[in-house]
Amino acid sequence: MPVFPKGPFVVGAGISAHQTEGGNTFSDWWRFEQTVLRKRGDDVSGDAVDHWHQYADDIGLLSDAGLNAFRCSLEWAKIEPKEGFYDQNAIEHYRHVLRRLRQRRVFACLTLWHFTLPTWAADHGGMEHPEVRRAFVRFAKRMCREFEGEVDLWLTMNEPMVYAMKGYRWGEWPPGIRSFTRTWRVIILLAFLHRRVYRVFKECTHVPVGLAKSFISFHVGRRHALHDRIIAWWKNVVWNDAFFWLTIGSNDAIGVNYYIGETVGSGGRKQPTDDMGWAIWPEGFRLALLRATKHGLPIYITENGIATEDDGRRIVYIRKHLAALKDVKERADIRGYFYWSLLDNFEWDKGFEKRFGLIAVDRSTMQRIPKPSLAALGRMAKTMR
Ligand code: BGC
Numbered sequence: 001m002p003v004f005p006k007g008p009f010v011v012g013a014g015i016s017a018h019q020t021e022g023g024n025t026f027s028d029w030w031r032f033e034q035t036v037l038r039k040r041g042d043d044v045s046g047d048a049v050d051h052w053h054q055y056a057d058d059i060g061l062l063s064d065a066g067l068n069a070f071r072c073s074l075e076w077a078k079i080e081p082k083e084g085f086y087d088q089n090a091i092e093h094y095r096h097v098l099r100r101l102r103q104r105r106v107f108a109c110l111t112l113w114h115f116t117l118p119t120w121a122a123d124h125g126g127m128e129h130p131e132v133r134r135a136f137v138r139f140a141k142r143m144c145r146e147f148e149g150e151v152d153l154w155l156t157m158n159e160p161m162v163y164a165m166k167g168y169r170w171g172e173w174p175p176g177i178r179s180f181t182r183t184w185r186v187i188i189l190l191a192f193l194h195r196r197v198y199r200v201f202k203e204c205t206h207v208p209v210g211l212a213k214s215f216i217s218f219h220v221g222r223r224h225a226l227h228d229r230i231i232a233w234w235k236n237v238v239w240n241d242a243f244f245w246l247t248i249g250s251n252d253a254i255g256v257n258y259y260i261g262e263t264v265g266s267g268g269r270k271q272p273t274d275d276m277g278w279a280i281w282p283e284g285f286r287l288a289l290l291r292a293t294k295h296g297l298p299i300y301i302t303e304n305g306i307a308t309e310d311d312g313r314r315i316v317y318i319r320k321h322l323a324a325l326k327d328v329k330e331r332a333d334i335r336g337y338f339y340w341s342l343l344d345n346f347e348w349d350k351g352f353e354k355r356f357g358l359i360a361v362d363r364s365t366m367q368r369i370p371k372p373s374l375a376a377l378g379r380m381a382k383t384m385r
Pocket of ligand 1: 019158162
């Protein structure tokens with residue numbers, strides 16, 4: 001396993017393409033929005049928050065606030081809208097985004113795949129189909145070559161287990177399937193896919209390659225309930241560790257996405273929740289990080305954030321989570337923190353109402369309105385370096 005020298009600790013924010021750019025017409029999500037969400041009267045992504053056109057200003061706002069890292073994703077459906085046809089204009093667009101980051105000396109974390117598929121790939125059977133996985137490996141190879149030298153940290157995929165659960169277990173996201181066996185099959189296929197893509201990347205880039213994994217801290221309500229303790233232990237192992245075992249030797253860093261602490265069994269103190277209904281538990285973040293350190297690799301917090309209309313609450317949330325992070329950082333190789341999200345954006349099937357952003361967007365004018373939390377995170381960033 002190559003050793004990657006430790007640079008200064010980076011602090012920034014993240015987004016994904018589909019949630020922010022707009023106009024993702026060749027994607028399975030776009031189709032799902034027109035056929036399922038619109039019928040239910042839910043939001044559709046549409047122009048999203050027009051990050052496609054406003055990326056330069058968005059990066060400017062991030063950097064002016066004192067943040068020095070940005071996580072974004074490539075949109076496969078825009079780059080390869082038809083099978084085998086690569087749209088050079090889309091590739092150039094992402095090159096401009098990455099150049100803008102270089103220009104502002106912002107650490108670039110690029111996710112190859114953040115939940116959405118081109119419709120042609122979905123029509124072939126999505127990631128369950130070997131031909132689609134082969135096409136994804138080709139896409140990975142091409143992207144790695146195109147952007148060599150422009151990226152500081154590559155993530156092959158975002159939250160593979162969340163993707164599988166939402167799309168194949170609960171049927172809430174495309175492809176809308178509810179099957180226990182297919183869920184686990186997809187998880188395993190994605191683990192092997194990550195391994196293949198990792199090998200492809202190792203032939204073309206010298207920067208670290210990993211993936212962003214959702215961590216949930218399961219804990220017991222009643223300390224002495226043995227049954228609950230066993231379940232919490234098991235859930236922690238399956239949800240937080242298993243995917244890394246399946247991809248052992250194919251990660252240069254661990255990407256931790258942390259939002260939720262989940263109580264197993266009854267009792268215990270009731271945790272406050274955010275607008276997603278997710279329990280806020282900074283101590284759970286500390287435990288998740290300690291868990292991640294067991295893999296013996298550098299760690300990046302690739303997502304951490306709160307959905308709330310109350311920006312004061314967001315500031316407190318960030319402060320508490322950074323305090324937990326600092327505690328672990330003294331003993332472990334933690335290299336960066338990305339708040340989720342830079343912008344209020346399209347929160348998948350929950351639409352635009354859930355606001356994670358450091359920056360609000362007036363969607364009638366697409367005007368950016370930085371919230372106090374943006375400057376606050378910028379100030380906190382100074383204390384982390
Ligand atoms: C995803 C993001 C999403 C965030 C908040 C993560 O699961 O990677 O795309 O917006 O959580 O729900």
